[in-house]
Amino acid sequence: MNKFLKITMLAAIPLWGLTSCLDDNKYAYFHPNESWGTIVGTPENFKIETDNGNTLRVTENLDPSFPVEDSLRVVATFTPLEQTGENSFDIRVNAMKKLLTKMPVYLSELTPDEIDSLGTDPIDIENAWFGAGEYLNIEFIIFVNDPQKAHFLNLVVDEEKSTPEEVFVTLRHNAFKDETRQKGWGRVSFDIAGLVPAGKDQIKVTLQWTGYSGVPDSASGIFKLREQNSSFSVTRPAGSNDVRTKSVTIR
Template identity: 35%
Template sequence: MDCKDQKKMWKSGMTLLACLSFALFSCSDDEKKVYVYSPHVSYAVSMGEASDGNIMTDKGNVLVPDESSVGHDLTDGERVFVNCSVLEREDEHTYRVRINKYYQLLTKEMVRASVSDDEELGNDPVEVKAAWFGGGYLNVRLGLEYNPSSGTSHLINMVYDDVKSTSDTLYLTLRHNAFADTVRTEIGTATASFNLENVVGETTKEKVYVRLRWQWYAPGGRLVTWEDKGYYYTSSTEEGEESGEPEESENSVNIQ
């Protein structure tokens, strides 16, 4: 299956299980996907992991922060989303950049359904605003109901159905525990990365079908199950990077 065919897999229409398409990129090109060129400077947004003061992006490029960077002291192993200006291309995969801002991303392991505490996981509504594969993770931008004045930290987990899943298909469910935070007060946003590699395991297959479900509102306010699905390419090194910034604003929800 080529890149065009793969992307088509994610453009499913709405059905009832209210299917919502979401972009899980595995074969986008770095230059085409994340860079916007001007006559003077290039800007980029990328996700990756900090290592020895640099950032290894999900596509395998190295971003070397310039001294002019804002908040460029990075902790090794920290997964981050960065907005930066490209100052110089040092070689094919290395860029010297000025970091304009960066956010530490919540990174979590999948929770196995067979050993999970269902009550602790919660069943509060959660929206998948965007999702994509990158760096061996399923990265998800979320919409959550919350009370801005409460300061409550919400619990988000990706549950892996280790009974129903096979070597060909992974069944995942996004779960949200708001800890009784006021419902339908305001919609906030958050971003998290969930480790896919540990549940894909030692499969020798080139691709695994991923099915993701979550509970959110349909038009009219009724809670329904939304679903989307597509292939995760286990052997591909050309995973996609998200092309927009995480929505860090006054509507950001604290999640754990």
């Protein structure tokens, strides 16, 4: 079952509006002084290479209990202290959360039981964007009853529908019959660099999902390798303003 994503939802936060385009550079407007990125270094001396191309050198760490590891994906909240270059900053880290990052799965590589475990339960996408020329980052909403009951999330490649010019991926959710009593919010990062065909530096990505309205939805954009990123459109679920969400468990 190591093909499946295991994440723990973060603390409850207000929901933010979507832009018409999905762009890693616009993430800062949703979450000031919060970045998704990758740790480079050791617990004694590390920096965070963010998904939007900034280098954050940690000079003060107010979250010393967090297990810093080289190459670990994190979401960090911080206070900027000094700009040291065009895209470089010294910062004070206020808190860090591990951001589990998984590869997409291919139906052709799964057993019938694993395919069944992908589930067909609804999921609402709140924000999504490409990051660092490598990742598809997603913030999502699901409904739960027991915050400790495990759910499954996976990004599934539609091999039959995909072409060398466009790849179709579906965000799948298995709630394991958990009742839909309260909102839960979470985030996940998928490494989609491998979806770009050999010899090319970009591909059109169409993300598909089915929300709680029961209507299939999709959004498309041009994903470019490395530091080049593009965008696509998503629609926030109606009536989600002024909602607070619960912390729940996903795997």
